[in-house]
Amino acid sequence: MVERLKEIWLDAKQMRDERGLTLIELLVVVVILGIIAAIAVVAIGGLIENSRKDAVVSDAKQLVAAAKLYTSANPMQPGQQIKLGIKDGGDPIPSKDSEDAKANEDTLDKYIDEMKDSLNSDAAYASSYVVVTEKQGKFTYAVTLLSAKKGNTYFTGAKPGDLKRAGVTVE
Secondary structure (H helix, E strand, O other): HHHHHHHHHHHHHHHHHOOOHHHHHHHHHHHHHHHHHHHHHHHOOOOOOOHHHHHHHHHHHHHHHHHHHHHHHHOOOOOOEEEEEEEEEOEEEOOOOOOOOOOOEEEEOOOOOOOEOOOOOOEOEEEEEEEEEOOOEEEEEEEEEEOOOOOOOOOEEOOHHHHOOHOOOOO
């Protein structure tokens, strides 16, 4: 019984000697967490901008894919050049069946639901079209994708192989 009381006394004494965190230790932990959070915010900000640039590149590639679908469904004459897209300089590209259409252009509305500029608050692109040229049985595609926001430059007459994130600049 005496030994049991000694154990209880030693346990109580040991608990008294242990102390909690001091204010300095708590402040050090808070500062370290703040530094980690600041680094994370900068890294996440860069990831968000890169993903928006990737969305623009994806839209440009979608234009090329839609133009390829169009040319497979609508045969072109040898040496013919045609502009296919959604908008040109802010004006919609009309369907070749409409009275406003030019002989060398057609809309891709049947192939693309909608395209929004992710770097300009999801507004519509000022210009979004592909110029397709047929030469000796081969097709070449030149993509133009321009933002309505001044300072943002995307692609002007770019070949499909040149559609990369590095080609997108944001002010």
